[in-house]
Amino acid sequence: MTTSRVDTAIAQPGQSLATGHKTFSIVDLVLYGAATWDWHRLHYDSEFTDRMQLPGPVVDGQIYGALFARQVVDAFGPTAFVRKLEFRMRAMVFAGETVQIDGVVHEVRHDPDADIVVLDQTLTRNGRPVADARTEIRVPR
Amino acid sequence: MSLLTDELKAWIGREAVYPAQEEIGRASIRYFALALGDDNPLYRDDDYARQAGFPALVAPPTMIVESCQYAVGPPDDHGYIGHAWDLPVEGCRMIRAGNSYEFFRAVLPSDRISVVWTLEDITERASSRGGTQLFVTSVARYRDDSGELLAINRETLVYQPLATGR
Numbered sequence: 001m002t003t004s005r006v007d008t009a010i011a012q013p014g015q016s017l018a019t020g021h022k023t024f025s026i027v028d029l030v031l032y033g034a035a036t037w038d039w040h041r042l043h044y045d046s047e048f049t050d051r052m053q054l055p056g057p058v059v060d061g062q063i064y065g066a067l068f069a070r071q072v073v074d075a076f077g078p079t080a081f082v083r084k085l086e087f088r089m090r091a092m093v094f095a096g097e098t099v100q101i102d103g104v105v106h107e108v109r110h111d112p113d114a115d116i117v118v119l120d121q122t123l124t125r126n127g128r129p130v131a132d133a134r135t136e137i138r139v140p141r
Numbered sequence: 142m143s144l145l146t147d148e149l150k151a152w153i154g155r156e157a158v159y160p161a162q163e164e165i166g167r168a169s170i171r172y173f174a175l176a177l178g179d180d181n182p183l184y185r186d187d188d189y190a191r192q193a194g195f196p197a198l199v200a201p202p203t204m205i206v207e208s209c210q211y212a213v214g215p216p217d218d219h220g221y222i223g224h225a226w227d228l229p230v231e232g233c234r235m236i237r238a239g240n241s242y243e244f245f246r247a248v249l250p251s252d253r254i255s256v257v258w259t260l261e262d263i264t265e266r267a268s269s270r271g272g273t274q275l276f277v278t279s280v281a282r283y284r285d286d287s288g289e290l291l292a293i294n295r296e297t298l299v300y301q302p303l304a305t306g307r
Binding site: 028031032034035036037038039040041042048052053054061062063065066067069070073074077078079081082083084085086087088089092131140 | 169172173175176177179181183189190192193194201202203204206207208209210212216219220221222223234236237238239240241242243244247303304
């Protein structure tokens with residue numbers, strides 16, 4: 001099941017979050033690099049990435065954390081606080097490529113004053129893994 | 142020949158301290174959200190953020206650990222200005238293996254954030270490309286002016302030897 005907004009009071013393990021997609025143009029990579037004060041040429045200079053034996057400008061892997069976090073905030077609402085987010089890289093992504101973001105509820109705990117939700121999230125490109133994450137959020141009641 | 146030399150092992154345990162330069166600021170928060178194409182009003186509308194229980198608009202969750210705004214000095218020859226250890230590793234390219242974040246409260250525009258990086262460990266492991274590669278694990282701790290811990294970022298980078306003959 002896929003829903004656009006998830007109610008933590010009734011969330012169940014196995015419940016899917018809305019799938020997202022993101023295409024990284026060179027402009028996107030420059031925007032992200034500027035916004036994070038990371039102007040490394042790896043992310044926009046194809047002559048440099050050729051010397052590094054890479055097929056093109058590299059998407060900064062840190063952005064995957066932002067994409068994973070955005071998916072859960074979009075799903076659980078503005079009161080959802082990301083407490084933990086751990087992600088592992090499976091493959092590099094290059095300028096012009098598109099990734100798909102999926103998320104599934106792994107565990108739900110109900111504390112006295114908040115619901116705790118643990119999620120498994122994945123980034124894929126053409127069905128192949130790019131990164132996966134385990135994310136924990138706290139949603140106050 | 143081992144990539145993990147005694148000279149490299151001596152780097153384990155080193156710290157790098159980046160005192161707060163200025164407040165994070167509303168412009169930086171709005172810029173970060175814009176760069177991600179995220180139009181959530183939580184990142185630009187104080188009233189909306191207050192209704193969600195925050196004292197003011199907040200930064201997107203991972204901005205604190207992704208931004209190099211804490212940096213000092215000019216960018217290097219490649220344009221990089223953030224934290225780097227400048228390890229004595231030759232003929233390698235560096236790629237990210239993963240990050241593990243913990244967050245303790247939302248970051249506000251008024252936060253002045255200091256960062257301390259610690260080089261936790263360096264290990265050498267077999268590579269699927271043949272030979273070996275280095276895994277360098279560092280941890281960054283982000284604190285506000287009062288010393289309150291806002292976030293921890295444990296980062297693992299891989300140094301892969303470049304193929305020769307190209």
